[in-house]
Amino acid sequence: MLKRKLLAATIAASLCGASQAAVDINGFASIKGGMALSSDDELYGYDDDLSFKNESLAALQVKSDLGDKLSVTAQLLGRGADDWDVKFEWAFLSYDLTDSLRVNAGRLRTPFYKYSDFRDVGYAYDWSRVPQSVYGLGFDNIEGASLYHTTTLGNFDSALQLIVGSYDGDAAIGDATAEAQIDNVTGVAWELGQDGYSFRVAYLIGKTTFYVDPLDTPVTGLYAQLTGFGLGALAKDLDIIDESSSFAGIGFNIDKNDWLLVSEVTKATVDDSFISDQESYYISIGHRFDSITPYVSFEKEDNQAKTEIYAAVPTASPIFTPVAGLVNSLELERDSINVGVRYDFHPSAALKAQYTNADNKTADRKDRVLVVGVDLVF
Amino acid sequence: MLKKLILIPALALSFMAAANVAVIVHPSNAATLSQDDINKLFTGRAKTFTDGKAAEPVNLAEAVAVRADFDQKALGRSSSQMKAYWSKLVFTGKGTPPKELASEQEVLDAVAKNPAAIGYVSAAAVTGSVKVALTLN
Numbered sequence: 291m292l293k294r295k296l297l298a299a300t301i302a303a304s305l306c307g308a309s310q311a312a313v314d315i316n317g318f319a320s321i322k323g324g325m326a327l328s329s330d331d332e333l334y335g336y337d338d339d340l341s342f343k344n345e346s347l348a349a350l351q352v353k354s355d356l357g358d359k360l361s362v363t364a365q366l367l368g369r370g371a372d373d374w375d376v377k378f379e380w381a382f383l384s385y386d387l388t389d390s391l392r393v394n395a396g397r398l399r400t401p402f403y404k405y406s407d408f409r410d411v412g413y414a415y416d417w418s419r420v421p422q423s424v425y426g427l428g429f430d431n432i433e434g435a436s437l438y439h440t441t442t443l444g445n446f447d448s449a450l451q452l453i454v455g456s457y458d459g460d461a462a463i464g465d466a467t468a469e470a471q472i473d474n475v476t477g478v479a480w481e482l483g484q485d486g487y488s489f490r491v492a493y494l495i496g497k498t499t500f501y502v503d504p505l506d507t508p509v510t511g512l513y514a515q516l517t518g519f520g521l522g523a524l525a526k527d528l529d530i531i532d533e534s535s536s537f538a539g540i541g542f543n544i545d546k547n548d549w550l551l552v553s554e555v556t557k558a559t560v561d562d563s564f565i566s567d568q569e570s571y572y573i574s575i576g577h578r579f580d581s582i583t584p585y586v587s588f589e590k591e592d593n594q595a596k597t598e599i600y601a602a603v604p605t606a607s608p609i610f611t612p613v614a615g616l617v618n619s620l621e622l623e624r625d626s627i628n629v630g631v632r633y634d635f636h637p638s639a640a641l642k643a644q645y646t647n648a649d650n651k652t653a654d655r656k657d658r659v660l661v662v663g664v665d666l667v668f
Numbered sequence: 669m670l671k672k673l674i675l676i677p678a679l680a681l682s683f684m685a686a687a688n689v690a691v692i693v694h695p696s697n698a699a700t701l702s703q704d705d706i707n708k709l710f711t712g713r714a715k716t717f718t719d720g721k722a723a724e725p726v727n728l729a730e731a732v733a734v735r736a737d738f739d740q741k742a743l744g745r746s747s748s749q750m751k752a753y754w755s756k757l758v759f760t761g762k763g764t765p766p767k768e769l770a771s772e773q774e775v776l777d778a779v780a781k782n783p784a785a786i787g788y789v790s791a792a793a794v795t796g797s798v799k800v801a802l803t804l805n
Contacts, residue, residue, distance in 0.1 A: 316758055351759060363761050384761055389715045394761055407760035414756045438762065440713070447713055581748065634748040637730050667755045 312355050319348040320412040322663025333648055333657040334422060335371060343370035345419065345661065347410060349379065359386035367410060379410065379431065395435040401451050401479035402427065404490050404541045404554055412665030416550065416583050416632040418644035419661075421572035423589035423626055424556050427537075428462025432475055443482070451479045453494075461500070463565065464620045469501045472535065486546040490554075492539040498560050500530035505616070512612055519609065527599045528616065530563040548578040550585070566593040566620040574628075581634040588627055595621035623651040639666035688791035688805050689738050692776070692798040694783040697721075701786075701801045706742050709786060711753065712763040717786075725766040726778050726787040732771065734790045741804040742788070 325340045326332055335344040349367035356362065360383065367379035382396030399407045403425055408414045434455015441448050454476050461470035477494030505512045506529070516525040541554035555571040569592045576585030600613045630644030643662045650657070691706055693699070699717035708714035709725050717723050728735040730747050739747045757763030769775050775787040780797035791803055 314764070318755065318759060349759075353761075353764075365759065380761070382761060392762075399760065407762070408756045411755050411759050414752050414759075442713075581746075634746075637747065638751065640748075667751060 314353045314355075315350065316353075316668065317348070317350045318411050318413060318665070318667045319346075320410075320663055320665045321346050322418065322661050324659055324661030324663075327658040327660060330655075331657040331659070333646065333659045334419070336659050336661075345663070346370035348374075349410065351380075360384070390440050392438045393435065394438065397431055397433055398436055398453070398455070399430055400432040400455075400457070400475070400494070401436075401453060401477065401492055402494065402537055403492070403539060403556070404481075404543065404552070406430065411667065412642070412663075413638075413640055413667045416576055416585055416630075416642075417574070417587070417628070418630055418642045418663065421554075421574070421587060421589045421626075421628075423591040423624065424554055424570040424572050426462055426568075426570070426591070427558060428467055429457055429459060429470070429472075431459075432457050434475065445484050447483045449481045449483075453477045453479075456496075463500060463502065464622070468503075471499045472496045473499075473532075477537075486544060488543045490539075490541045490543075492537070494537045496535050497532045498530060498535040498563075499532055500563075500565075502530075505529070512616065516609060516613075521609065524599070524603070524609075524613070527562060528564045528613065530560060530565060533560050533563050535560045550574075550576040550578065550583070564596065564599065564617050564620065566595050566622070568593045583632040583634075584630070585632075586627070586629050589625070591622055591624045591626075593620055593622040595619075621652050625649045625651070636666075638668060639664055687734065687737070688803050689734060689741055689788050690791040690794045690800045691742070691786065691788045691802045691804065692779050692794065693786050693801045694779060694781075695797070695799045696783050697786075697799060697801070699801070703742060703802065703804065706786075706802065707744070710743060710766060712757065712765070722784050723786055724782065724784045726775055726785055727766040727768045728772065728775060728788070729768045729770050734772065734788070737790075738788050738804070 321342065322345045323340055323342045324336050324345060326336045326338045329338045331338065347367060347369045349365055351363065351365040353361060353363040362383045363380060364378060365380040366376050368374040368376040378397060380397055380399065382394045382398055385393045387393060401407065405415060405420045409420045409425060432453065432455040434453060436451055436453040439450045456475055457472040459470065460467045473496060475494060475496040477492065479490065479492040481488055481490040508514055513525040513529050537556065537558045539554060539556040544551040553571065553573040558568040570590060572587055572589040574585055574587035576583050595618045597617060599617050600610065603610050603613060626646055626648040628644055628646045630642060633641045635641050641664055646659045648657045691701065699719045701718065705714065705718060709723050715723060736747050739745055739750050743750060754765040758765065769778060772789040772793045775789055776795055776798055779785040779787045794800055
């Protein structure tokens with residue numbers, strides 16, 4: 291990594307004679323062009339017009355070591371999809387309690403998945419994007435604190451992360467996004483690795499609230515109308531107010547003799563709401579031929595609508611159609627196949643291409659996308 | 669005869685290109701180091717020598733040829749793979765890669781004056797001011 295060390299002393303001399311903290315500036319960027327392969331296809335934000343904006347991003351990270359085991363890190367990231375508006379993706383302070391125990395506090399990444407922490411850093415993995423069937427909760431960050439413990443257990447390297455915090459922002463609800471608040475997030479992620487093999491588990495819980503405009507609107511919204519009909523209990527089964535939620539993930543990774551195998555299986559649930567239980571997995575296999583790494587992967591999403599919510603509603607009832615429609619809208623069975631290649635053409639940059647064919651069995655449609663791009667770190 | 673004379677430097681060059689890598693520490697450092705220990709230190713998975721004393725690994729810049737040899741022999745990965753490895757840690761607040769120095773001479777100097785330092789140079793570059801902890805063939 292090309293590191294630009296600015297001795298703060300030089301700056302401090304011209305400012306106010308602050309401490310001699312060293313500042314590291316690093317960055318990463320992904321410039322990708324992609325498009326759907328026919329006029330009806332739409333996937334991952336692409337349609338049949340070539341877009342260089344949709345998945346491109348650039349980030350700058352500044353880390354200042356304040357000495358005495360304290361450091362502060364800020365990562366500014368701009369996504370093409372957000373018109374390159376720059377936001378603080380991470381902003382946290384770190385304190386090393388011991389050589390193996392670190393506390394981070396601030397805006398952090400929620401450790402749902404194996405690649406959660408560095409999903410934006412395309413250079414760190416071979417795919418053009420992390421498998422969307424699994425990495426699809428629609429939010430990544432959390433404001434909170436985490437305890438990160440690394441040690442060796444026999445021949446294994448162990449990394450244990452405990453996290454607490456809350457989230458306030460947009461999250462995915464089916465194919466749409468809505469304003470969400472997830473409170474009291476508490477979780478644990480544990481990864482064990484040895485000589486090219488690694489195994490990971492994660493479990494998080496929280497209290498989820500979603501505000502969905504046409505549903506939550508007073509008086510005219512679906513819930514208000516149901517309550518007006520004396521169906522308050524049904525409204526409560528549907529709405530998403532402070533509902534117990536859980537996320538469980540398990541994964542493994544093998545990197546041996548230039549063969550690369552990785553898989554994750556996840557399940558996310560929001561109790562007492564119309565949100566379907568989301569079960570997903572992917573498996574990816576690749577082979578490293580020196581600087582060229584071709585791979586294939588298969589992804590599966592299986593979100594089963596909670597039809598039991600409206601089982602007691604007579605089909606002739608005027609509320610049957612809107613309620614069943616809402617619940618069923620979160621049914622999704624989709625298989626995706628990816629074929630791609632990474633080429634390390636430069637010491638700090640990789641050229642990647644990936645073709646995806648997503649077969650949405652629920653909507654009976656197939657969408658195909660091709661993306662080519664460069665991921666780099668600096 | 670002329671051909672042979674040309675052949676000798678050519679052979680010497682090719683021999684030097686595949687030079688052994690000497691992992692070096694301060695002369696006062698009595699720790700014994702296996703390749704696995706070195707791997708752990710240079711990947712940030714261990715922060716102390718086997719005797720419990722703090723270790724400060726110093727790396728060579730990628731432009732120096734012996735860096736690629738070291739990454740392959742000690743860490744079992746290409747320099748690109750190591751960069752991907754560190755980018756996972758750097759951008760997630762989980763680690764900082766070893767400091768990189770621009771030349772073997774700078775590594776020799778840094779190790780010679782710092783009892784906690786550990787570095788590496790090509791075996792032929794080793795001087796009396798440092799101690800060879802392990803030679804990687």
